[in-house]
Amino acid sequence: MKKISNSFRTPDGYFDSFTDKLTERLSKEETITVANDGFKVPDGYFDSLTSKIQEKLIAAEPVKVIGLHSYKKYYYAVAAMAAVVVLFFGLKITSSPVLSFDDIANADLESYFDNNELGLSSYEIAEVIPVDELEIKDIIENHLDNELIIEYLNNSIDNFEELNLDTNE
């Protein structure tokens, strides 16, 4: 088959100088390389990194064996305190085995009466409680200020003489 001649032409020496021209152009262009892109590391950094990390791991490991010598005196102190506590409670239990009514706290008694229905009539209660010795403050906690009492009386009482203030009724 006859070769068809190329009708296109190029300048003289084009291909001879092409490589040099391309290299020159590439060096002039401000290209961003994908390599470290300006970032550097200190010399030998990576060489010593592994041993540095291993040392850090060893240093961070908890100490498995702890000498007891310095803790002996603390153990003796704790043991002595424990012995004292045991003896104290032991003696307490052995010396007071019998409980009496006086051992019951007032708060416990009040709680018992509040939470339990006694089933007693007023007559039965009056037989037990010495009414003559009772005062109002034994039954009701008095939160009333004297000022409040006077104010109440001012507003409620028209004739003060009716109060018979001279006598303690």
Added chain:
Amino acid sequence: MLTEELLVAQLKTEATQSRAFELLVNTYKEKLYWHIRRIVLDHDDADDVLQNTFIKVFRNISSFKGDSKLYSWMYRIATNEALTFIKDKTRKLGISDSELQDKMIRELQADVYFEGDHIQLALQKAILTLPEKQKLVFQMKYYQELKYEEISEILETSVGALKASYHLAAKKIEAFLKEN
């Protein structure tokens, strides 16, 4: 060449742990370093974060289930450590994210371990302004040339979302460089 399964088994066994860990560090230290460095920018900070990453890997190797590649798991730890480092810095300094970005660029410019020219500095500035995910995807794709499938395993994001993130990141960087 030690297979990953064998390496993990040796890392979990007390008798072989030390040597296996040494091998692990030697194998992955540079890759993880550069990943961390591009997030925190400063060498000393990257060194701290890298060491913390490996220590975390060592302490938690028993919980590695093997449902992802070991490298992906380590890469994920490194990413979280670096991002947490940055957030802690913001909090400790009591400054906003943009103020920290400005500070980081100023420090990078004066950093003896940064020899980039003004275009490379501008590029780092542009990357800093990106949202977190876009920043990570761009750096992992552009600088570390990881495959989308690898990035997907590390960031636990779909390949499609990653491609979109990368495309957006590249557009934003281009716009930033043109304006600045």
